[in-house]
Every structure is written in structure tokens, then in C-alpha cells.
Amino acid sequence: MTQPALCVVGLGYIGLPTATMFAQAGMEVVGVDIDPRVRSTIAAGRTHIVEPGLSPIVQEVVAQGRLRVSERPVPADAYIIAVPTPHHHDTKEPDLRAVEAATASIAPVLARGSLVILESTSPVGTTRRIGEQLARSRPDLTFPAQAGDVAEVQLAYCPERIIPGRMLHELVHNDRIVGGLTPTAAQRAASLYRAFVRGEIITTSAETAEMVKLTENSFRDVNIAFANELSMLCHDLGLDVWEVIRLANRHPRVQILNPGPGVGGHCIAVDPWFIVAANPTRSRLIRTAREVNLEKTRFVIDVVQQRLRRTEQPRILCLGLTFKPDVDDFRESPALEIACALTRMYPGSVRCCDPYAAALPVQARDAADLHLTDSGTGLQWANIVVVLVGHTAFRSLALPSHVDVIDTVGLFRHRDIASSR
Numbered sequence: 001m002t003q004p005a006l007c008v009v010g011l012g013y014i015g016l017p018t019a020t021m022f023a024q025a026g027m028e029v030v031g032v033d034i035d036p037r038v039r040s041t042i043a044a045g046r047t048h049i050v051e052p053g054l055s056p057i058v059q060e061v062v063a064q065g066r067l068r069v070s071e072r073p074v075p076a077d078a079y080i081i082a083v084p085t086p087h088h089h090d091t092k093e094p095d096l097r098a099v100e101a102a103t104a105s106i107a108p109v110l111a112r113g114s115l116v117i118l119e120s121t122s123p124v125g126t127t128r129r130i131g132e133q134l135a136r137s138r139p140d141l142t143f144p145a146q147a148g149d150v151a152e153v154q155l156a157y158c159p160e161r162i163i164p165g166r167m168l169h170e171l172v173h174n175d176r177i178v179g180g181l182t183p184t185a186a187q188r189a190a191s192l193y194r195a196f197v198r199g200e201i202i203t204t205s206a207e208t209a210e211m212v213k214l215t216e217n218s219f220r221d222v223n224i225a226f227a228n229e230l231s232m233l234c235h236d237l238g239l240d241v242w243e244v245i246r247l248a249n250r251h252p253r254v255q256i257l258n259p260g261p262g263v264g265g266h267c268i269a270v271d272p273w274f275i276v277a278a279n280p281t282r283s284r285l286i287r288t289a290r291e292v293n294l295e296k297t298r299f300v301i302d303v304v305q306q307r308l309r310r311t312e313q314p315r316i317l318c319l320g321l322t323f324k325p326d327v328d329d330f331r332e333s334p335a336l337e338i339a340c341a342l343t344r345m346y347p348g349s350v351r352c353c354d355p356y357a358a359a360l361p362v363q364a365r366d367a368a369d370l371h372l373t374d375s376g377t378g379l380q381w382a383n384i385v386v387v388l389v390g391h392t393a394f395r396s397l398a399l400p401s402h403v404d405v406i407d408t409v410g411l412f413r414h415r416d417i418a419s420s421r
């Protein structure tokens with residue numbers, strides 16, 4: 001068998017669609033994952049994540065033998081690392097153990113001419129550091145730190161900015177920033193992605209590309225924090241935040257985002273901390289935005305508690321558990337955090353409903369003792385409904401007139417916690 005063109009390490013929400021697009025473009029791709037369940041699912045031509053349109057393409061490229069799975073990296077022309085980069089919840093420091101482990105796993109199979117691309121969202125300087133890690137493991141090869149543009153192994157950072165739910169479209173059509181440790185690395189990585197990317201590919205340095213990715217997510221976090229802060233201010237003023245935002249957005253240069261129960265997911269709730277951890281004194285706005293968005297989650301719990309003081313025999317239905325609408329992803333989900341907190345506070349009085357509940361890790365459900373139900377049964381049972389996620393499937397729900405609604409996402413009649421108290 002010939003050497004595959006590409007080895008993708010980490011086959012999650014980013015790695016699997018990326019590997020699949022390269023394979024669909026005609027390349028021989030080997031996907032690597034440490035999770036045997038992930039490997040066996042993909043090897044059978046199926047997917048372990050919900051993403052519209054992905055399953056049939058995975059099935060096709062696996063059947064054609066263009067996408068194969070392996071327990072460990074195999075020799076390839078290029079390597080893409082797409083493993084998780086969480087943060088330590090207590091210290092807020094980045095946790096780069098998966099990137100370091102993935103880097104260690106490709107070191108033995110590198111050869112003259114290899115290109116290594118980091119796609120995981122990472123603190124500025126990570127691509128350079130993994131280059132140094134590889135150089136220590138493979139003194140028989142030259143790396144950019146010693147040989148620059150003529151190094152035998154080249155490294156680039158190529159961040160991913162796709163949104164779950166529209167990944168296949170955005171993978172192809174988004175502009176891409178490709179940062180090389182050397183100009184050669186940037187050019188080689190750019191021409192690799194041209195296999196399927198139709199958006200513009202813009203080359204820069206690895207450090208700039210790393211900062212661009214963190215900047216994008218921090219921009220979103222700061223802007224959502226503004227909306228969330230407004231929602232808490234309006235609550236205290238007895239005003240409807242949805243109306244305030246709707247009217248303020250009539251200004252031609254104002255575009256306020258929607259408030260919610262906080263900010264979740266693997267990206268926006270995490271990546272700003274990478275900037276803060278690296279330079280705490282210069283990142284006051286970014287840190288404060290993170291703190292406001294975390295505070296909003298506690299604020300929603302407080303509002304529910306206040307409401308319960310005047311409710312006899314509360315029966316609370318939490319609508320939505322994922323970190324945002326229409327995805328099966330529960331990572332850092334404020335909705336899940338609120339549902340778990342309420343379940344602990346009011347044992348036996350809380351039920352939860354989410355169209356993606358089947359994907360909720362069993363440990364998360366059992367640890368919090370969550371009581372899952374379907375929306376019809378839940379709405380019949382409840383006297384308080386806390387709307388936490390604006391899933392499309394919830395839009396058509398008819399809320400019984402007797403229920404008290406705490407709508408944190410403005411799904412029903414654009415009623416926020418401010419207007420419905």
C-alpha cells in the first residue's frame with residue numbers, strides 16, 4: 001500500500017469532518033483516535049457525532065478505502081493534529097496534554113519532507129513549542145528552529161472556524177488563515193487545504209494565526225457578555241431586554257447579540273482564558289467578559305430560586321441541555337450546569353428535556369441524577385418552565401397557560417427573565 005497523503009490525529013467534531021473532506025477530494029487519509037469506540041464507529045462507515053450531511057460522506061469515503069482508521073499514526077506526507085485543548089477549570093490555565101501526546105505519537109513516523117499542521121485551538125507559541133518537542137524526539141531530522149525555511153520537517157498552524165451544524169458548508173467556503181513557522185510551511189499547508197477549500201486561504205506566521213483564532217472567539221465572548229450584562233441590568237430595572245436590544249439595534253451602527261443563560265462549548269467559553277493566562281494584566285476586558293458570562297449562569301439559577309419562593313410544590317421543567325441550539329454537544333454547557341444545579345437544589349422537583357439527550361454522556365446524567373423526559377410529558381407535568389436552549393424543535397411547542405415561563409433565550413414571545421418575573 002502506498003503512503004497516505006494525510007494522517008489526521010483526533011477524529012472529533014473537527015478532525016472527522018476535515019479528514020472526510022480531504023478523502024472526498026481524492027486523497028488517501030488515515031484517521032487516528034485514542035478512543036476505540038470512535039475508531040470502530042468510523043471503520044464501520046458510521047459517525048459518532050451529529051453533523052448534517054456528514055454520515056453519507058463518511059460512509060462513502062470509508063467504503064472507497066480513502067479514509068481508514070488506525071490506533072496510532074502511520075507514515076504520511078502531512079499530519080493534522082485536531083485533539084482537544086481544554087483549560088484547567090480551577091486555574092484557567094490551558095491544558096495542552098492532548099496536543100503534547102498527539103505530537104509525541106507522530107514523532108516516530110516523521111520523515112524528511114513531513115509537514116505537521118496543528119488545528120487545535122492553542123495558546124500563542126504552541127506550534128513553535130511542538131516543533132521543539134519534535135526536534136528533541138527526532139535529532140536525526142532538522143526542524144525550523146535550527147534550519148528555518150530549509151528544515152526537513154515543516155510546521156504550520158491552521159485554525160478552524162467552522163460552526164457545528166453548518167460544518168460541511170463552512171469547511172469549504174470559509175476563508176482560512178494558515179500560519180507557518182516558515183514561509184515554506186505556510187505555502188505547503190495552504191496548497192494542501194486547496195484540495196477542498198473554496199474560500200480564500202491567507203498565509204501568515206504561526207503566532208499570528210494562533211492569535212487570530214483566540215481573537216475571534218474572544219470577540220464573540222466579549223459581545224455576548226455585553227448582551228448578558230444588559231439582560232441582568234434590564235432585569236433589575238424591570239425592563240424587557242429583548243425589546244431594549246431590538247430597539248437599540250435600529251441604530252445603523254449598533255448590533256447587539258442575543259443574551260442567554262451563559263456561554264458554553266469547547267471554544268468561546270475556553271479560548272479567551274488562553275489569552276488571559278498568557279498576559280493577565282493586559283487582558284482586563286477579555287477576563288471581565290468571561291466573568292460576566294459565567295455570572296449570567298449563576299444569575300439564572302438565582303432568578304429561578306427567587307421565583308420558587310412564591311411557588312408551592314414547584315415542578316420545574318428545564319427545556320434544553322446542550323450548549324447551544326440544534327447541536328448534540330454538552331461541553332461547558334450553561335444549560336446543563338443550570339439543570340444540574342436545580343436538580344441538586346430541588347430533588348424530585350426537576351425534569352429536563354432535550355431533543356439531543358441521547359448524546360448526553362451517561363456519567364453526566366447519572367452524576368447529577370437528572371430526570372429526563374419528553375417535551376409533551378414534561379409540559380403536562382410542570383408548573384415552571386425554564387427555557388435554556390432555543391432548539392428549533394422547541395419553537396412549535398405550545399406552552400400550557402398555567403405554566404410560569406423563565407425564558408433565558410427569548411424563544412417564546414421574546415420573553416426574558418426580565419419581562420416574565
Ligand SMILES: NC(=O)c1ccc[n+]([C@@H]2O[C@H](COP(=O)([O-])OP(=O)(O)OC[C@H]3O[C@@H](n4cnc5c(N)ncnc54)[C@H](O)[C@@H]3O)[C@@H](O)[C@H]2O)c1
Nearest residue numbers: 010011012013014033034035082083085101102120121160
Ligand atoms: N468543535 C468545534 O466547533 C471547534 C471549532 C474550532 C476549533 N475547535 C478546536 O479543535 C480542537 C478539537 O476539538 P473537537 O471539538 O474536534 O474535539 P473532540 O473532543 O470532538 O475530538 C477530539 C478527538 O481527539 C481524540 N484524541 C484525544 N487525544 C488524542 C491523542 N493523543 N491521539 C489521538 N486522538 C486523540 C479524542 O478521543 C476525540 O475523539 C480543539 O482544540 C477545539 O478547540 C473546535
